[in-house]
Amino acid sequence: MSDQSVRADAAVSFDMKAGQFTLPTLVLRDLDTAALDEFLAQQVARLPAFFNQAPVAIDLSMLPSREQFDELPMIVGMLRGHGMIPLGVRGASEQQRKQALALELALMPNGRKVAVKPAQPAPHALPKCAEALIVDKPVRSGQRIYADAGDLIITAGVGSGAEVMAEGHIHAYGPLRGRAMAGVSGNIDARIFCRELGAELVSIAGRYRVSENLETRYRGRAVQISLNGDALKFEML
């Protein structure tokens, strides 16, 4: 009973499985906590539902100093205050790891080297052939579907009061009556494709428009929605 022991058998009531999660990661470049607080408040205001109780990681690899820093407990508290749940750190030095341990933060595996650019910390580069989440049953009012690895394809209807979200594109082949949010972590290239537009709210990378402000000629029609600068662009399909 060697590697067999981890797999569930009928008598055992639990399983250890490999889970895969995409985590929004806060990349720290300096320790200006006041600016950080303001920045977090802005992010949360843009996508409140996304950040509420969201697990996040803190990347320390871009900090100028490899020493321990007093601000870490404050930053953890700040993230929590904004509704997020910091799970762990990555890119930490030996001393910083000890700090993380004291705060009961996990050590996340080091990812690719983050390029230095004055951009928002949330990852927005999608792999070329992203994994799509396919949903073929109606999405009922009050349900939420989130495609965290790429595109979302829905072949049945999305009910009024339902929410569908994707890191990548959203393709809705049934009537789209609820909320549709594409590129939720900031992917400005994400689009929404639908066969029957009746959505209560559409959004791409946080720029949104409610149903009331939708032009009448697009209602009920096959439409493609994309982001043009800061404004949503609607085109007939």
Added chain:
Amino acid sequence: MARIIVVTSGKGGVGKTTTSAAFAMGLAERGLKTVVIDFDVGLRNLDLIMGCERRVVFDFVNVINGDAKVGQALIKDKRNPNLFVLPASQTRDKDALTVEGVGRVLQELGKEFEYIVCDSPAGIERGATMAMYFADDAIVVSNPEVSSVRDSDRMIGILASKSRRAEQNQEGIREYLLVTRYSPERVERGEMLALEDVQEILSLDLIGVIPESPSVLNSSNAGVPVILDRDSSAGQAYSDMVSRYLGDELPHRFLDVEKKGLFGRLFGG
């Protein structure tokens, strides 16, 4: 083990209790031993609709708490020996319901009865989730009206995720749509959602359409399940619905505007 059916909707006042009473009586009339349970603890109505409000001694919560045996709380219907009612408590509220308690009572009832009809309260909180938790079948009642339809959609989503069957990864609850208070005249005038619109939004198997009818209020005043009013359109539609549930394929009636002849217009009806 009995088949457990929940009659639910989300929205209040659409006809769940009316349907529970009529459906349970319909099953009993076909010789099937049936019990109908009121899950609306604190706001009980089923006993009034069934006409047994003056015979309530013990209730569902008494049985869950062990103050009484199931047999002491069940009220036998005076019109049909196959039909029993388990009333709700009026002095308690829905916090008195527990999964273990409800499960125990249902299990005990399951030994004696073939069908258990659970009359759900409105809403999506404890009372409603308790009523649906153990269900095998669900009758989702909806009026052809936008807020009712949206609430029903929400309820269907909850049925798919919060039932015991869903939690244990078993075959899901079999869901049926029942449209109530349908008025073909108002549909024709564009005041009411048409049947096709409701079906399109909810995507469920249609088990029946109950027309708007004065007989529903008359029956509830008299404490008689409306299915026993054989002349009324609502009563007949409920009868059709029971047949469909048991496997008969019947066309849906009372969908079209009735062309009244001279006598019809003189004498109403």
